[in-house]
Amino acid sequence: MQTETKPKVLNRLNRIEGQVRGIARMVEEDRYCVEVLTQLQAVRAALLRVESEVLRDHLDHCVMGAMTGDDLSDRKAKATELIDLLGRASR
Template identity: 50%
Template sequence: MKAEVKEKLDPRLARIEGQVKGIRNMVQSDRYCVDILLQLSAVISALKKVEDMVMENHLNTCVVDAMRSNEDAERDQKVKELMDVMATFRRQ
């Protein structure tokens, strides 16, 4: 993973970690369900942004390298891997 991507992801992941701890506290404190749901929605959105950043990094590094490779097997493996990941996203 590119160093600049790691630098961008780390504070986002730390924030998400804090949000999840906050949700846990909300549940333990019997907070109003709608308030908990709103916080869950915020965490899910933040995770989707992280997911997008990781996917973009993967496409710009691993996949690009494989496509530039002279190895047919490596290119085929990356295409299959990417199709499998996309199938997982469609099921969500």
Template identity: 55%
Template sequence: MHGYSEDKDALLKRLRRVEGQVRGIARMVDEDTYCIDVLTQVSATKRALENVAVMLVDDHLRHCVAEAATEGGTVADAKLEEASAAISRLLKS
């Protein structure tokens, strides 16, 4: 079971909202909406998707990493490295 299992419904709800935002942006472009208005919506969509990522990172740390930490050893080291790499990728994007 993945760490986000308890928040799955909330994550899916947020992702459906992001999906709707992206469709709205496409519609705005199709309708030749003013570029600044489109960029505003792109920014809002990016923030919404980043919020999903933060939820996933939090769940991963609280479940997967915490569980591995109780095991200790190489399993814990691997999970910590994995989490650190994921966070690094998020910060670079």
């Protein structure tokens, strides 16, 4: 991961961790289900944003480096890795 991306991702993950702890407290306190569901949706959206940021970093750094490099096996490996990743994400 690129050095400028890592702190942003870690910061977002720490906030998400706090959100999840807050949701656990809501459940313990028997809060209204719709309130809990709303917070769960917010966490899911936040995780998708982190996933997007990590994917963008991977494409900009790892994949682009392989595609512009001379190592054919590395290019094929990165392409296969991306196809597998996107296949899992669509399930």
